[in-house]
Amino acid sequence: MFESIFPLVLFALVATSTPGMATTLSTASGARFGFRRSVPLMAGSAAGLASVAAAGAAGLAGLLAAAPFLQLAMKIAGSLYLVWLALKIGRSGPPNLDPSMAKPNSFFGSAGLQWMNPKGWAMGLGAAASFAALANGPLQLALLLGAVFGLAAALSLSLWCVAGTLLARLLGTERQWRVLNIALGLLLAASIVPMWRPA
Template identity: 65%
Template sequence: MTIEALLPLILFAFVSTITPGAATTLATASGAHFGFCRSIPVITGCAIGLGSVACAAAAGLGSLLMALPALQIAMKVLGSLYLTWLAIRIGRSGPPRLDGEMAKPTSFAAGVWMLWYNPKGWAMTIGAAASFAALATGPATLAILLGLTFCLVAAFSLAIWCALGQLLGRLLKTAWQWRALNFFLACLLIISIVPMWRG
């Protein structure tokens, strides 16, 4: 398989993962508060989470989940509650400090969890599985291809957002600037819940 054949899939994954959403907002907030290195676990967790969702979607699990309306509602409710909790946690934090609400970066496991409950991630990867099925000889090959592509591209996209967050964090000098940034990021996280409930 040539790189030319993979370019449309890579572009699809890049556009899907670089656009603002819950994971990009979390990566930006983590970069601003903790720097790039301490944010690697959550970036890795989100990337592996999306890669594993893509793998499962290509293998057929995604279609099964989307066919169960009760499970979709449960995922949306849990996802909305978790993102609201994260938004409150970010919104209440001030400048980076060694104690309090934002004392520790979001964990690897939380990053994985955030992608697995997100119906938008499932819908996106199911769409990718349908659109790019011709690239693989069977479901297992497609699962590996989509899983690796989404994992690597998401890691790259989130690293960009995290680096921008770190740069922004270095520019902020006063407590009110940090409060304004945290409030803005918290609002973005709340707004990212809306697409979950559409359709």
């Protein structure tokens, strides 16, 4: 059984590990709050991506493709939210000096962000088209893709978060924290650009 879904697992691991908004947020949260306090953010992102992949396999992606105004609204909302988060991260200082970043992004905020992420929809739709033969119908495919993408995202985001916590141990001065936060804020803002590229 695993041999038949191994290509899907590999696809999901690669797709969820590549740099983007969720990986940048996980890295920033790990650096700022540590792994334990970042779990809701990572769990929300993983659950959000799992539900997007499942919804895409179940047919919702077809509705979005047929409603360009809905796609545009999702892109605008997602972009504005990411700009706000990027500014918040980029303007923050060391964790103990900055009350404006007192807690990481919530489970529901992270999950909702995935629903506004065209990259997530593209991954789900691409996986549904490529691996439809692994399931007997849309419901089974939705469950399979949701489970695989959710677990792959949980693993890859955990690794990015751990990288953030390790990076934070190297930072000893306020200036170093400011440079890291500006860099992560810029990376998060840059993750918006692929959302606006034509498919």
